[in-house]
Amino acid sequence: MSELVRFQQQFRRSLTIARKDIQIYYAKGPVIIYGVLMPIFLFLAFTIGRSLPADLMIPGLLGMILFFTATAVSPIIVPWEAQARTLERLMSTPVKLETIILGDILASFIFGAGISIVPIIIGLTLGITIASPGILALAIILSSFCFAALGNVFSTPPTNTPATVNMIAAGVRFPIVFMSGVFIPLDELPIWGQNIAFISPLTYFIDIARNLMHGQGHLPLVIDFLAIIGFTAVFLIVAMKLHRRTMPRRI
Amino acid sequence: MGRDEDNNFAIEVSDLTKYYGQFLAINKVSFEVKTGQTFGFLGPNGAGKTTTVRILTGVINADSGQALIASYPAGNLKAKQITGVLPETANAYVDLSGWRNLLLMAELYGIKSKEARQRSDDLLKELGLYERRNDQVKSYSKGMKQRLVLGMALVSDPQILFLDEPTSGLDVQSSRLMKIMLQKLNRYGKTIFLTTHDMDEANQLCDQVAIINKGKIVAIDTPERLRLATKGRHSVEISFQGSVKPETLAQLSGVSEVERLGDKYRLYTNTPGDLAVTLVNYSASVGLKIVALNILAPSLEDAFVSLTEKEHSHV
Numbered sequence A: 001m002s003e004l005v006r007f008q009q010q011f012r013r014s015l016t017i018a019r020k021d022i023q024i025y026y027a028k029g030p031v032i033i034y035g036v037l038m039p040i041f042l043f044l045a046f047t048i049g050r051s052l053p054a055d056l057m058i059p060g061l062l063g064m065i066l067f068f069t070a071t072a073v074s075p076i077i078v079p080w081e082a083q084a085r086t087l088e089r090l091m092s093t094p095v096k097l098e099t100i101i102l103g104d105i106l107a108s109f110i111f112g113a114g115i116s117i118v119p120i121i122i123g124l125t126l127g128i129t130i131a132s133p134g135i136l137a138l139a140i141i142l143s144s145f146c147f148a149a150l151g152n153v154f155s156t157p158p159t160n161t162p163a164t165v166n167m168i169a170a171g172v173r174f175p176i177v178f179m180s181g182v183f184i185p186l187d188e189l190p191i192w193g194q195n196i197a198f199i200s201p202l203t204y205f206i207d208i209a210r211n212l213m214h215g216q217g218h219l220p221l222v223i224d225f226l227a228i229i230g231f232t233a234v235f236l237i238v239a240m241k242l243h244r245r246t247m248p249r250r251i
Numbered sequence B: 001m002g003r004d005e006d007n008n009f010a011i012e013v014s015d016l017t018k019y020y021g022q023f024l025a026i027n028k029v030s031f032e033v034k035t036g037q038t039f040g041f042l043g044p045n046g047a048g049k050t051t052t053v054r055i056l057t058g059v060i061n062a063d064s065g066q067a068l069i070a071s072y073p074a075g076n077l078k079a080k081q082i083t084g085v086l087p088e089t090a091n092a093y094v095d096l097s098g099w100r101n102l103l104l105m106a107e108l109y110g111i112k113s114k115e116a117r118q119r120s121d122d123l124l125k126e127l128g129l130y131e132r133r134n135d136q137v138k139s140y141s142k143g144m145k146q147r148l149v150l151g152m153a154l155v156s157d158p159q160i161l162f163l164d165e166p167t168s169g170l171d172v173q174s175s176r177l178m179k180i181m182l183q184k185l186n187r188y189g190k191t192i193f194l195t196t197h198d199m200d201e202a203n204q205l206c207d208q209v210a211i212i213n214k215g216k217i218v219a220i221d222t223p224e225r226l227r228l229a230t231k232g233r234h235s236v237e238i239s240f241q242g243s244v245k246p247e248t249l250a251q252l253s254g255v256s257e258v259e260r261l262g263d264k265y266r267l268y269t270n271t272p273g274d275l276a277v278t279l280v281n282y283s284a285s286v287g288l289k290i291v292a293l294n295i296l297a298p299s300l301e302d303a304f305v306s307l308t309e310k311e312h313s314h315v
Ligand SMILES: Nc1ncnc2c1ncn2[C@@H]1O[C@H](COP(=O)(O)OP(=O)(O)O)[C@@H](O)[C@H]1O
Pocket: A251, B020, B023, B025, B043, B044, B045, B046, B047, B048, B049, B050, B051, B052
């Protein structure tokens, strides 16, 4: 069997795993809490009373919702499966470890990309225009995948308690949101603030969204996209490497 | 290598060793399972059965030694493709229906959709779950769940089946159904690797058994030969209509010990045939009616106990 056929076969099985995850998790708490409630409350808390124009505000809201939703379930799927005692059989089926991880990331990616429609509709009803919907769609797809991969990295410590993983994830999620220019555009941040912002992948997505909705971003689009792709590659490699080490210890 | 062509071993294990930290869980385990055999892997709790199964099914790696599944290294995708697994403590996905669980497994093995549906249907019927196929597994009883989990191991029609204590803790019906299915699969030429500590089950199902204790194989043979090789005690089991004092039975000639088991007695002896005659004569002489009388040779359980107890006595 050629490598290509084997790759296609494994990819199809990743999709099967992703569909299973979606069927199981869409109705569970994390998606709704992290994807819908949390960003809206956070956003209200930080914007009420400030007169940020919609074309600056909506990119932040969109980025935050996308980020929270895409990282909502990917951290807990593996520990959840281990605890529910379904992981061992999954590991005994003819799928590679990478296939399982990719499937879990894809599920999270679909949640993130899907729910991003909500803030976009809110934006459109507030009169936002999107300079290039195609580029925005591409940015949403790449970023959602990037964030989902980051979420998966949170699940690499060998604990089978989803609550513990959620704590780890929360400890990273919130700082990322605060340092990514969600509430304050990058241009208005001091230099040290900007430097910190550049280590967060969310920064680049919001920069793209501001560029397309506000007409002006902080960095060129190409740089934003390259940064997101670079972060994705790093997260994927780290997730796969660490899971290879910790997965056998879960069962 | 050279014998790949006419290789009739489904599983070949040599010197398999696994540590958990400092703890030696299995120690140079070696055995072979012929294609089409039902192989029993017996041992007390903590002996290393599950560890061995996990290595053979590619879930964990051994520290040293070799394990081949149909000549492929254990853990290799090709080995996994022809293997069905029922892990010791596995669950189905409780948020999905029984039907979805089966289809999910079939897809992970790359079974074509039409065939997957057909097999899932057939299995659900055979496992007595067809009426409940669209219900979430959450709502199934323990026996139903375990039957479904067996179905999940079978839906890919594997050549080699690994079952880790499949009937432990099951209700009688489910465990009987499971045994019947395993016998049928064996007739169809499947190779079955079964861990259990139920000696009756091993006796009924297995062509060959290995006994593992504290991580080391202590015996590999057919159940019958293991039984016969045991210098265990023979006995006669008898039950009467009416009551008899055990002291009376103990005084009969040839009886070394009397054990009361529910409504019957087991009399240990070196001469079971003679004792049976003595018992019949005795009953006739005192006007007792015999309800049942059985002559018992050492069981597989006796063999198991005598092979594992020395190590086990301090537990
Ligand atoms: N993940 C693990 N970490 C540490 N020790 C383990 C682990 N899994 C099993 N063991 C130990 O290894 C021994 C063999 O376990 P196991 O293979 O599960 O035995 P069995 O299935 O025969 O009951 C036991 O003493 C058990 O406590």
